[in-house]
Amino acid sequence: MKRLPRNPERDQEIRKERCDQILSAAVALFAKNGLSSTKISDIAHKAHMSHGLIYNYFQSKEEIYISIVEKNLCILTSLFEQAHRLPDASSYEKLTWLLDQVYCERWDDAVFYQVVADQILTSDSVSDQLKTSVRTSIGDNLKLLTRIFRVGQEKGELIQGDPRELAFYFMNMIQAVLLAETRGIYFTGTPLHRNLLQLFLPKA
Amino acid sequence: MKRLPRNPERDQEIRKERCDQILSAAVALFAKNGLSSTKISDIAHKAHMSHGLIYNYFQSKEEIYISIVEKNLCILTSLFEQAHRLPDASSYEKLTWLLDQVYCERWDDAVFYQVVADQILTSDSVSDQLKTSVRTSIGDNLKLLTRIFRVGQEKGELIQGDPRELAFYFMNMIQAVLLAETRGIYFTGTPLHRNLLQLFLPKA
Amino acid sequence: MKRLPRNPERDQEIRKERCDQILSAAVALFAKNGLSSTKISDIAHKAHMSHGLIYNYFQSKEEIYISIVEKNLCILTSLFEQAHRLPDASSYEKLTWLLDQVYCERWDDAVFYQVVADQILTSDSVSDQLKTSVRTSIGDNLKLLTRIFRVGQEKGELIQGDPRELAFYFMNMIQAVLLAETRGIYFTGTPLHRNLLQLFLPKA
Amino acid sequence: MKRLPRNPERDQEIRKERCDQILSAAVALFAKNGLSSTKISDIAHKAHMSHGLIYNYFQSKEEIYISIVEKNLCILTSLFEQAHRLPDASSYEKLTWLLDQVYCERWDDAVFYQVVADQILTSDSVSDQLKTSVRTSIGDNLKLLTRIFRVGQEKGELIQGDPRELAFYFMNMIQAVLLAETRGIYFTGTPLHRNLLQLFLPKA
DNA sequence: GATGAATGAGTTTTCATTCAT
DNA sequence: TATGAATGAAAACTCATTCAT
CATH class of the missing domain: 1.10.10.60 (Homeodomain-like)
Structure with missing residues (x-):
């Protein structure tokens, strides 16, 4: 070959x-x-x-699995950090950028990340070590996203409320939207992911 | 016994x-x-x-699985119908009622429903028959929820936008919030599920 | 059945x-x-x-192996203890009794015991825990046999020399003789194991 | 290099x-x-x-194995022949020389020889050709050692009894002692192999 | 000659399912 | 009905051996 x-x-x-x-x-x-x-x-x-x-x-099937999970968590962390540091970008733009990254460029990986992460955290057949690692990583990612929300709120660019909760909603929305689009089952028109942001804009 | x-x-x-x-x-x-x-x-x-x-x-393990999936989809359908028919209730109250039902009373089942439904729709090891059935059922549920959203928008009680998309967001939020609480990992304070509704209120 | x-x-x-x-x-x-x-x-x-x-x-092939090894070591320990306690028996008679037991009644097990025990102590693929257990057990058995030799020497019934060494020689002879007979390759006449004892009688 | x-x-x-x-x-x-x-x-x-x-x-792993076995059996044959031909040496000295050779100079090989030879003769996974070859070679070696014992007995230098049996005992003793020392488990004082010969001296 | 990527036959191990009791 | 011993198909994993480079 x-x-x-x-x-x-x-x-x-x-x-x-x-x-x-x-x-x-x-x-x-x-x-x-x-x-x-x-x-x-x-x-x-x-x-x-x-x-x-x-x-x-x-070494084993499990090792492949772990490699993927850890790689994806790292990628996500990196994306969140980049979004936070985007120069001259409003919160809205940062979140849009994030959605675009996940959506356009890292399709499968991103989809996999959450589906898997959820499974890992409850599954009996996963080592505690991996669970802890994943939980920590998810927690770290949530913190980074929370920071973006907090800044956005201070500037009046995003909806009020506990920024950590909002970050959590947002993170899960990303997953849901991606899953839906990947599977091509619910919607056939324009991509969902851009409209999603409307929910997080401030009330008047 | x-x-x-x-x-x-x-x-x-x-x-x-x-x-x-x-x-x-x-x-x-x-x-x-x-x-x-x-x-x-x-x-x-x-x-x-x-x-x-x-x-x-x-007959088999698969049959148990299918039983559960179908039962859960039915329950969810039933919940959506009940919510829609709640007498003298605003859209906000209907959605709150829905969240409470899922959250308080049908814990495991509800969690199971979505996680599993997602897997079912893509998995190679699931029969096309079951997939179709699940897809249809999910579609039906989404329609019911869309109807609630449409009515709410007409009354000015909910945020503007494509009601089908909003319904979709909402459905996935339910899952995400439930998963988080079930797993008890992200938040320790008040239950998330009530704050979630703020996102869907109208802008001013 | x-x-x-x-x-x-x-x-x-x-x-x-x-x-x-x-x-x-x-x-x-x-x-x-x-x-x-x-x-x-x-x-x-x-x-x-x-x-x-x-x-x-x-649980596994290894577990079967360990079971057998431990069982055999126990049997041997028990035989040595019984030999030591034989009432009104000279050392010569005790050792003869031992040889007869191993030879006539516990053929395969006894053969297995030593071949395996040797392998276990050097093999890279055996856990340290099992090695230690085996080593301890062999040591214990050797002590019991040493005691028989020491008593025999005091009565002038056995050859002089370090009783521990003699016990060690004797233990290995048992194995060697058994192996030879089991495999039926070296000798076709009378069983070897009875003549073996001559070596351990006192010099004049 | x-x-x-x-x-x-x-x-x-x-x-x-x-x-x-x-x-x-x-x-x-x-x-x-x-x-x-x-x-x-x-x-x-x-x-x-x-x-x-x-x-x-x-050609294969088996070929390496066979090479080693045959080489070792040859070495042992050669040693026995040299011992037999030692000029002006008593039987005691010949046997002592043998033990020293095996013990001091051909450590691993000698240990390997017997352990392996035993396995070969019974294992199902060994070709009959190799088994026959090994059995013959062991028989030859035993004959050479028997001759040394017979001469020793005629001179009154060694214990009485069937010289073939004594040779067999001796051969196995060598292995046992070597194994013990190699593995360094049973004795920590002076090397066993010299005391071993006492067993084969004549009674009075 | 030398290397190590690649193959696939052979083993261990798991577990859904059956069935005698 | 209820039990768990028994089966065997299927999957994970190993490693001797080959072969392109």
């Missing part, structure tokens, strides 16, 4: 490439079917490799 | 009782762990019976 | 019976082929049951 | 060197963990090469 000469650097590249192939295949399948309904052989098939090869890159 | 005299009616009652035992146990486990991670023996254990007995009441 | 009525007591009996079937099958196979070359399906086949059933009685 | 000029002879040397590296690594691992628990990649790691390279020198 590969026509490039083998050497340590090339091997590293191949490793990276294969890991990404596996993660890409896995994220879509996990998002659709959940951890235990997703078979390693499905992932392998989707990633165009033998099931055995997956174990050259990951 | 019960020692009442046996007769055909009594037998029917026992059957009903056993079915409910099984469904109650199953709904909580499915909600936490999903379909494929939930073992028949777990359900049996939680329902205080042997796993063999479950097959006297249900 | 079974024609007795089912009830909790009968179920217990069945469980005990099945465990014994599994252990009997396993001990012979482990002794012949070692832990990792013995397949669960081999054990199941030899025990006349499906491989799945084995997991109703043991 | 080595930078000598390449030529056919040099290539042969390198081949030999690589083979020895592999065999040295393998003997220790096989001795500890047995054939099936020892992984090719473990051997490769211990021999400081890639696992693929091993297949340039050996």
Whole structure:
């Protein structure tokens, strides 16, 4: 398949490439079917490799899962930080930017993030360590988003109320809207995600 | 357990009782762990019976799952209809009533409904028949809720915008808030679900 | 197969019976082929049951292995204690009795004990916990045998020298002789194990 | 590693060197963990090469194993012959020399020899050809040792009794003592192997 | 020769489902 | 009805071996 000469650097590249192939295949399948309904052989098939090869890159199915969850939580954290630091942007613009990022560019990952995160926090088959890590990460993300809301409220750009609650509503709205659009089931017209923001504008 | 005299009616009652035992146990486990991670023996254990007995009441694990999903969708439909018909109630009061119902009385079931419904609609391991049924049911529920929103907007009691979108937002908020409270992770103060309604009040 | 009525007591009996079937099958196979070359399906086949059933009685192949090792170490300890307490017996008679016990009655188990114990103490794939347990148990057994030797020496019935060393030689001889006879390869005449004792009689 | 000029002879040397590296690594691992628990990649790691390279020198894992077994049996045969031919040596001295050789110089190999030989003779996963070869070789070695014992008995230097049996006892004692010392578990004082000979001296 | 990515047959293990009692 | 022993299909995971580079 590969026509490039083998050497340590090339091997590293191949490793990276294969890991990404596996993660890409896995994220879509996990998002659709959940951890235990997703078979390693499905992932392998989707990633165009033998099931055995997956174990050259990951210890177990669970490890793939964890990798994805942690990666997604990091991405989200990063997005929230970037939104907060957007120069010369109103709160409205920051939130719009956020929605656009999640919606347009990180489709599957973002969808997966929340679905999975919810499952993780209650599932009996997940280690406490992972649960704690996820809970912490979600908490951190919520704080970042809360900060954006607080600033917006001070400027009178956003609706009044506990900013932490509003941030929480907003975070879940993102998920809901994305899920709906991904699954293409409820709406066929203009994307939902832009209208969503109207709810958070101030009352008069 | 019960020692009442046996007769055909009594037998029917026992059957009903056993079915409910099984469904109650199953709904909580499915909600936490999903379909494929939930073992028949777990359900049996939680329902205080042997796993063999479950097959006297249900054909398969899938059948239990489907029973629960359909039951929950019906309950939700019923709730929406009741809310719509509440006499002398403003839209605000109807929505409040809905939230209270879901929140206070049908805890696990309601939580289960959405988590599961989402999974069902995408999962490869679910029959198309069930998917269609679920999609239809969700659509019906959304229509009922849309109607409430439309009436509320006409009376100036709710925020402007496409009532179907608003209904959709609202439905997903219910789920998100319930999940958060069930899991007891994000907030420790007053229940979220009452504040949520502020978002849907009209702008000035 | 079974024609007795089912009830909790009968179920217990069945469980005990099945465990014994599994252990009997396993001990012979482990002794012949070692832990990792013995397949669960081999054990199941030899025990006349499906491989799945084995997991109703043991958590894993390793657990079967550990059960056998610990059982055998206990049996050996018990034999040594009995030999020590034999009334009105000379040391010679005690050791003869021991050899006869191991040789005539506990064939496979005894053979297995040492082969396995040796492997366990060096193998990388055995938990430290099991290693320590085995080492302790072997040490205890050696002490019991040493006591028999010490008493024999005091009465002038056995060869002089460090009784602990002699006990160690003796213990290993038992194994060697048993292995040879079990495998039927070296000698075809009278059983070796009785002549062995001559080595431990006093010099003149 | 080595930078000598390449030529056919040099290539042969390198081949030999690589083979020895592999065999040295393998003997220790096989001795500890047995054939099936020892992984090719473990051997490769211990021999400081890639696992693929091993297949340039050996056809299969089994071939490495067989090489080692046969090599060890040859070494032992050679030792027994040398001992028999030691000029001006008493039987006691010959046996002492043997013990010293095995003990001091061929540590791992000797330990491996017996443990493995025992396994080979019973294991289902070993070819009959190898079994026969091993059985013959062990028989030959036993004959050589028997001859030493017979001569010793004629000179009155060793204990009376069937010389073949005594040779067998002695051979197994060597193994037992070596195992004990290798594993460093039973004794911490002077090496066992010298005292062992006392058992074989004549009675008075 | 040397490397390690890739394969897939072979094992362990799980668990829904059946069935004798 | 009720039980849990028993089965076996299916999935996770291992690792000897091959082969392109």
